[in-house]
Amino acid sequence: MQTVIMKNNFDKEINKASSSLDGIQRAEAPSWFFTKLEARMLRQADNSKNYWENISSWLTRPAVVMAAICLIIFINASVLFFKPFAKNDTLATVSEQTSSDEYSQLSTTLFDYETIKP
């Protein structure tokens, strides 16, 4: 009996909760919503503008420009005068000749195909 009464009470509470949204009114947006929205959009625009302004002002500093020019000159000079990847001539000739000999042994010409007997 007590279980039935408890179940009825639960059902009553559940129905009450389920129908608690009947007649609900739409919540209104906070006051000055558009003003706050506009202020936020302006802040965001300023932040992104400031980011690029900071980058460009840093890049145009005399010290940064001079350092970049020196770096470019150094790289060009090192390629022209130091030749870090230049080969030794004698060694190059020998290795080229060896490669050439190997290649001639390995390659076959049309003449070879006609003369080689199975």
Add this chain to the structure above:
Amino acid sequence: MDEHELVSLLKQKDRQAFKLIVERWQDMVFNTSLGIVQNYEDAEDLSQEVFIQVFESISSFKGVAKFSTWLYRITVRKCLDHLRSKRSKKRFAFLKSLYGDDNKTIVDSQDFVHPGVKIENKESAARLFKALDQLPDTQKVAFVLNKIEGLRYDEVGEVLGLSGSAVDGLLQRAKKNLQNQLLNYYSFYKD
């Protein structure tokens, strides 16, 4: 000025048109956000983000669906992204510790009271919203759009990309789950 005129002016980034659009739909966006996230400050923040996105991506609105449908979709997406982000932060906080560095609990357990609910229903509505918060996202959104925003099943379907019958099934499951949640709540407090 009608919707089409406003949209075409907004595409030209007309400030007055944007203001009119915000004023016309701010309550709708805010009410939907509030129903889903159940927090006043978060709902306001998300509503602003919705209109910022509207302003930035208005050129992608082709006019195939109604403007309000497009607005609802953006709102629902923003709110669900917010909820997912909040859940993952909570999970991480739980793994680290239940208490912060200065021994404060990080768990949020305030009862949400929707401002549009009648005074005599506020207590019951608070329990319903707590149960609503436990529903899967799609059921929660369908319930909010239907019961709190007052959209018809076909209108809910347009927002969610579902048929009317699919929305009906979704809402049936939502109601059943809500009743189960409420039964658990009342059983627990009765014991």
